Amino acid sequence: MALFDLPLDELHAYRSTSTEPEDFDAFWSKTLAEAREHDLDARFEPVDTGLSTVRVYDVTFAGFGGHPVKGWLILPASATEPLPLVVEFVGYGGGRGLPHGHLLWASTGRAHFVMDTRGQGSAWGGGGGTPDPVGGAPAYPGFMTRGLDAPENYYYRRVFTDAVRAVEAARSHPLTDPSRTVALGGSQGGGITIAVGGLVPDLVAVAPDVPFLCDFPRAVTLTDRHPYREIGLYLKTHRGRTGDALRTLSYFDGVHFAARGRAPALFSVALEDQTCPPSTVFAAFNAWSHGDRTIEVYDFNDHEGGGPYQEAAKVRWLSRYA
Numbered sequence: 321m322a323l324f325d326l327p328l329d330e331l332h333a334y335r336s337t338s339t340e341p342e343d344f345d346a347f348w349s350k351t352l353a354e355a356r357e358h359d360l361d362a363r364f365e366p367v368d369t370g371l372s373t374v375r376v377y378d379v380t381f382a383g384f385g386g387h388p389v390k391g392w393l394i395l396p397a398s399a400t401e402p403l404p405l406v407v408e409f410v411g412y413g414g415g416r417g418l419p420h421g422h423l424l425w426a427s428t429g430r431a432h433f434v435m436d437t438r439g440q441g442s443a444w445g446g447g448g449g450t451p452d453p454v455g456g457a458p459a460y461p462g463f464m465t466r467g468l469d470a471p472e473n474y475y476y477r478r479v480f481t482d483a484v485r486a487v488e489a490a491r492s493h494p495l496t497d498p499s500r501t502v503a504l505g506g507s508q509g510g511g512i513t514i515a516v517g518g519l520v521p522d523l524v525a526v527a528p529d530v531p532f533l534c535d536f537p538r539a540v541t542l543t544d545r546h547p548y549r550e551i552g553l554y555l556k557t558h559r560g561r562t563g564d565a566l567r568t569l570s571y572f573d574g575v576h577f578a579a580r581g582r583a584p585a586l587f588s589v590a591l592e593d594q595t596c597p598p599s600t601v602f603a604a605f606n607a608w609s610h611g612d613r614t615i616e617v618y619d620f621n622d623h624e625g626g627g628p629y630q631e632a633a634k635v636r637w638l639s640r641y642a
Contacts, residue, residue, distance in 0.1 A: 323591055325542070325598045328617070331589075336535040336575045336603035347471060347571055348519060351384075355481045358386035362489035364393060369419050373397055374426045376419045381489035383438070383482035390436040390449045391486060392419050394426045395495055402497035403431040404642035407487050409505035409512035410434065412463070412532060412547050415441020415448020428635060430642070431497075433490035437508070438482060439463065439475075454478060460557075464550040469564075471571040476533065480515045480572065487520055500524055500642040504634065507596065507623065508532045508547075511574050514604055517585065518577030525641040526581065527634050528604075529588045530625040532596050534574035535603035537566055545594045574604040584612035586637045588630050590621035 326334060341347065364377040375395045383389035395403065406425040410416065416436040425432035440463065441448015456467040456475070467473030491498035503520070504527035505513045511533030517526040532547070539548045551569075555562055570576070585608050589601040605615050616633055618626045626633065 324594070325591070328591070331598055331602040332606070334599050334602050335606060336538065336573075336600075338535055338537050338573045338575050338603075339570055340576045340579070341471075341567070341570050344571060344576055351477060351481055352484060352519065355384055355386075355485060358382045360485065360488055360492065362492045364493060367419065371420060371423075374419075374423065375399070377493075379433070379489060381485060383485045384478040385454070387438070387453055387478075388450070389438060389482045389486065390416060391489070392416055392422060392432075392434045393490065393493060394419060394422055394432040394434070396426050396429055399431070399495050402495055403429065404500040404502070405431045405433065405490055405496040405498070406502045406504060406638075406642075407433045407435070407490050407516075409483055409486075409503070409509035409516075410437055410440075410445075411506055412508035413440055413443025414445040415450070417446030417448075421446060424631060424635075431490070431493070431495060433486065433496075435483060435486040438478060452478065460550045460554040462547055462550040464547050465554040468551075468554065468568050471568050474568055474572060476572045479512065480519070483512045483516050484519050487516060487523075502526065502638060502642050504528065506530055506625065510596075514574040514581070515572070515577045517583060518580035521582050523583040525584045525586070525638060527586045527638070529630055530590055530593055530596050530623055531574060531587070531601055531604060533572060534578075534596070535600040536569040536573050538603065539597060539600045542597050542599070543594050548595075575607045578604040578607040579609050581608045581610050583610055584641060585610060585614070586634060587613070587615040588618065588626050588633075589615060590618040590623065590625045592621060593623045593625070595623040
């Protein structure tokens with residue numbers, strides 16, 4: 321599909337109509353405080369991958385509810401002093417995959433932590449290894465409507481909490497420098513990055529690419545592509561629950577986390593992206609509260625966005641911060 325959303329000049333001015341809950345900050349403070357009642361218990365087990373330029377650790381840490389969450393920590397093989405840290409979150413349906421799929425950031429001389437996404441890892445890539453032990457109310461297949469009946473039950477409450485704890489776990493390793501921590505990811509990983517940017521106050525930079533989980537009121541009515549379409553199909557069956565669903569989703573909307581973003585940010589957007597429509601990305605970008613913010617625009621791309629071009633842009637951009 322060619323351009324289907326607002327013209328670019330209107331995108332730069334667009335603001336979401338998503339209503340921020342009055343208790344948004346209290347909800348997340350309570351959620352994170354409850355998670356921190358559990359010992360982080362971050363464990364780093366060396367893995368023999370056959371790779372000579374990096375050292376790899378199989379990581380387990382306690383996420384939401386104290387549940388074990390997996391990750392990879394990948395370091396340059398020559399590392400002897402604490403390094404700038406890149407924490408990465410992955411796209412919808414994917415898991416942490418295999419270590420040799422994550423060589424870019426260690427190749428730049430940084431420590432690289434890749435978080436597994438609970439319950440995911442069976443749709444693409446090299447798989448995942450983190451179950452989600454929490455059940456929920458009736459849901460449409462996928463993850464978008466799991467626990468949609470209440471903010472306390474919603475799936476992404478657990479995922480975003482895991483992500484904050486992932487930053488804490490990665491920072492606990494002696495070869496990472498907590499004062500030079502970056503969060504980044506694409507699609508779902510971009511949405512998680514924005515949430516972490518709003519919940520972790522001392523990151524030095526964030527880089528969300530074609531981010532998902534932003535501006536739910538517009539996204540669910542503008543695109544019929546999955547994963548957003550899962551919400552519409554759920555509401556097609558559960559008639560009359562739209563208001564309740566949007567209230568739950570408002571606690572997880574990237575627009576509201578962006579309003580709390582305290583680090584420089586490099587976003588990217590694709591103007592033919594039907595999975596994460598451009599206006600929903602600009603809704604978060606325009607709400608980002610830190611003054612140092614930039615967005616790369618890919619005019620004729622769909623959800624693949626900038627691909628390797630955006631990776632190169634991030635390598636250049638991050639050299640200013642970590």
